Amino acid sequence: MSQIIVGKIRTSHGVKGDLKVFSSSGDYDHYSNFETVVLKKGNRSKSFEVEAVKGSGASTLLKLKGIDSPEEGKLYAGYDILVDEGLKAPCYEGEYYQSDLIGCDLVYQGETLATVLDMVYGGPNDLLEVKKSDNDVVVLVPFRNEFVGDVDIINKKIELRVDWILD
Structure with missing residues (x-):
C-alpha cells in the first residue's frame, strides 16, 4: 500500500x-x-x-x-x-491532500500552463509551487478561489482562473 x-x-x-x-x-x-x-x-x-x-x-x-x-x-x-x-483522515469539500495536488496540471482555458511541484504552507495562504510548461520557471500561486477553480484529483487537473498569476 x-x-x-x-x-x-x-x-x-x-x-x-x-x-x-x-x-x-x-x-x-x-x-x-x-x-x-x-x-x-x-x-x-x-x-x-x-x-x-x-x-x-x-x-x-x-x-x-x-x-x-x-x-x-x-x-x-x-x-x-x-x-x-x-x-489518512477524510477530506471535506474543498480540501485536498498535498500528495493529491502534486503532479496536477494547471490548466487555463484548456491549455496546460504549469505542473504542481509542491505546496508551501504559511502566512495567510497556502501556495502551489508550480513549474511553468514553456520555460521551466518555478512560480508560487496562491491556492485561493480568485486564482484556482475546479480541482480534479482523478484526472490530475486544476483550473487556473487567471493566467497572469504565472508571470
Missing part, C-alpha cells in the same frame, strides 16, 4: 521524547489509529512503532518507540509523518 504524508514533526516536548505534531489535514483524531509511522526528510527516512498518542487537537503528541529524550526528539523536527494511505 502506498504511503501519504499526514503531518509534520514540530519539535520535542517534555523529557521523555514526546513529539509535537502538525496535522496536514487539521484533523488529529485519526492519529490514534497509527501503529507505525515513517518519519521522512529529504532522502532520510526511518520507521517507528507508535507507543502512545497524547492530547488532542493542536496539542497532540506522539510517543515513538526509540525516541526517549528531548535531544533525540529534536533530531526529527521538520520531518514529515507518513502512514499507509488507508489511515
